[in-house]
Amino acid sequence: MNHPELPESSTPSADAGGEQTAGRTVFFVSDSTGITAETFGNAILAQFEMKPRRVRLPFVNSVEKAHQVVRQINETTFAEGRRPIVFTTLVDTEVFAIIQSGCKGMLLDMFGTFVHPLEKELGVKSNHRIGRFSDVSKSQEYHDRIEAINFSLAHDDGQSNRELGSADVILIGVSRSGKTPTSLYLAMQHGLKAANYPLIPEDFERRHLPPALSEHRKKIFGLSIQPERLSEIRNERRPNSKYASLDNCRIEVAEAEAMMRRSGIRWLSTTTKSIEEIATTILQEIRPERLAY
DSSP states (O other): OOOOOOOOEEEOOSSOOSTTTTTOEEEEEESSOSHHHHHHHHHHHTTSSOOOEEEEEOOOOSHHHHHHHHHHHHHHHHHHTSOOEEEEEOOOHHHHHHHHHHOOSEEEEHIIIIIHHHHHHHTOOOOOOTTGGGGGGGSHHHHHHHHHHHHHHHTGGGOOOTTGGGOSEEEEESTTSSHHHHHHHHHHHHOOOEEEEEOOHHHHHHTSOOGGGGGGGGGEEEEEOOHHHHHHHHHHHSTTOTTTOHHHHHHHHHHHHHHHHHHTOEEEEOTTOOHHHHHHHHHHHHOOTTSOO
16 A cells, blocks of 8 residues: 655754764654654753754644654664654644554653643643644734844844834844844744844944944843854854954954943853853843733
8 A cells, every 4th residue: 555655854963973872863743844843852852962863754644644654663663773762742642642552662742741731730621733833823923023033134234224213122243243143033033123233343443332223222232252263253254364363353352342341231252152042141131021021
């Protein structure tokens, strides 16, 4: 019998990661996109020193597809000689039962772990609808997030001064200090309108913030970076240039930090922080009015 091809996205690890984790496979099985299962699963896996082969199996929404998933997981178990780890976000009880009873992997059911205890505690049954997370695309929050992304793209690297008053946060810092990725993360993850402005030699000569930012001081947050790391990043873009030289990076970073101190601007170094840590710090410091705390 021919079975319908199951959508699959596989991201193999670049190396074996040592004997303990060599060949270990992690499956993310979902009746929708699989993003929730993968995000949650990766957050748990990050607690361990391992580099597994990741396989996303989305849209597992029928009995036939469930059987196909079981075969794929069991074939992997046989080929690798160890149980794969299987994260699931499956709402359909029949589909989940097939995978639970048939697969030889280590099964971690997120709904069973969290939703069922909450049903008992709240005294309310969950919706148990396939693809429930996709409903977010119809919400006002989703449309606000899209608007925030468009705003952040339009106000990247100081390319526009228009409507800065509607920004939730304005990031400043020297070129390549992490302003653009942080702005986009704040927009995509938190729905914040994040503008960013580079601090350039002309600003240092004036010893003042760019004029367009002066009336928005309360929304400004600064990003800095160690000169050595900045030089490495800039050399990837413009190797052996004055822009990327360590001496120039030291001067720019020192001038930028001095300017932020003079102006009373809160700032942090991005050198050793993840983008999530940077964003969380900014949210705690700026505390945008549209977010609830």
